[in-house]
Structure formats: C-alpha cells, structure tokens
Amino acid sequence: MARRITSQNASLTPTGVADTTPFTAVNNVAAMFYRGGSTTQYVRFWEFSISGMAASSSSPTPMLFSRDSAVSVGALTFAATSYNDSNMDPFTAALAAPTPVGNVAATTYPQRDVANHLLACGLNAFGGVYFWRANRAEECPAIYGTAIDIGDVTFSCTTGGTPGAVNWHIIYETS
C-alpha cells in the first residue's frame, strides 16, 4: 500500500475534449491519465480537489474522472514541471511497478469512454472550489490491471463549458 498525490499547481486552463476523441499533445493541458502498473495492480482513487483560478469571468469548467474506451500505450510522463506525482509519506518504499501517470503518452493517447464517467468534478473556475473524498477503501473508484474498460482512467475536461484556469490534486493508492 502506498498513497501518492498527483497535483497540477500552475493554474492551467484545460481544453474541452469530447468522449471517444483521442487526447493529443495539444489538448492534454490540465488532463491526467492513469493506467495500472501491471496486469494485476489495483489502484484506488481517494480524493479529488480542484480550485478555480480564473481571474475575470464566469467559466463553467466540466472536469470529469472517467474510464477510457481506448487505453494509453507507452510511458506516461508530464508535459511540464507544473505537474507532480509524489509519495505522501516520505518513508514510502519505491514500488516495484509504479503506476504510470502523466498527461503525455509516448505511443498512443487514451480516449474517454462515453458510458463510464465515474465522477463529475465540474465547477465554475471563477471562484469555485470542488472537493470529493471517499470514506472507505471499498468506496473508491478503482482501476485493476491494464486492460481496456477497467485498467485505464483519465481526469480531464469535457466539452460544453467555457473552461477557466484550475489547479488540482488527486490522491490515489496503489496495492
């Protein structure tokens, strides 16, 4: 068991990407992809916190945490230094198979599934704050393995809004 925190702290404005549309190196701003670190790895998502940072006008920002209909392929990395993935406890031992996380996919970007949106995290980025936390392990949305449908998730912005700048953190636990 190892809890880790992924954060984005540069107040980036996400791009709305429709379901089943591939993410790219252009529309991946303020998005995050997670995939199981092995075929049997289990990852639970405990907490989502998003702070609206838009400066001047109403900005409905429809952030979504969702399963994917096409999994990411290749190493996942971060596009900029404003993203971070870190252990929460300084004494956490290094995982044999770290959970791949990032907003850049080396080979193929994932696509958000149209039917498996797990958590609606939208907010008005002009002054809004969103927070969700699970109370028990069995209440956490989770991924298992690396296969399509259950082994790959994305946190991203969907279409229909006028996204504004946000920053956020996500806490997850690998087991």
Next chain:
Amino acid sequence: MGKLFTKKSRDGYVMLDHRESPGVTCEEAWRTGNAIIPIGGGAKLEAATFTCSKCQKVIVKNPGRMRERAYCRKCDHDVCDECGLQLKLGHVCTFGTCWHVIQVNVA
C-alpha cells in the same frame, strides 16, 4: 465491543463551493452532459456520496429524494439507478459485474 457498522459510515463527502463565484446554472450543467453539479452563485453544496457497487460511479445523495434507492442484497450496498434497473431485470451480482466482489478477491 466493536463499533456498530452503519451504511452511513461508508458515505463519501462532496463539497462544491460557489459562494464567491457566479456558480453554474442548470442549463450550463446540461450543456456539459451534467459534468457539473448545478450550484448557483453564492451557494455551497455539502453532501454525502456513495459509489455504486456495480459500475463504480460516484453518486451524490440527494437529501430531498423521495423515491427508494436501488440496493443489492448480495453486496449489501446501494447501487445507482441504472444498475438498479439491471438488477430488477434479473442481472446478477457476479465477479465480473460487481466491483465489491472483485475487491474481495483481489485484496
């Protein structure tokens, strides 16, 4: 003596604070496919949530809801309306359909 288990002890917590924001109208939320909970400007939502044991969608409990909530007796857990309909139509709680069963087998 051990702690008494209650279903409420499993509840998650969601907070959407638009007290210092113009908020989001129902129309704006609808345009996003309901990716935003429509909380108006100057308002703040704090609510309990549960995670559907079938599809793992996180559901915000509407405190004003009068209809009964779907429930799976096999995993002793609330399920979302869509999966509740599947249960009523005879779909069973199995390894492949219930995340609670998967978690027990993986842990």
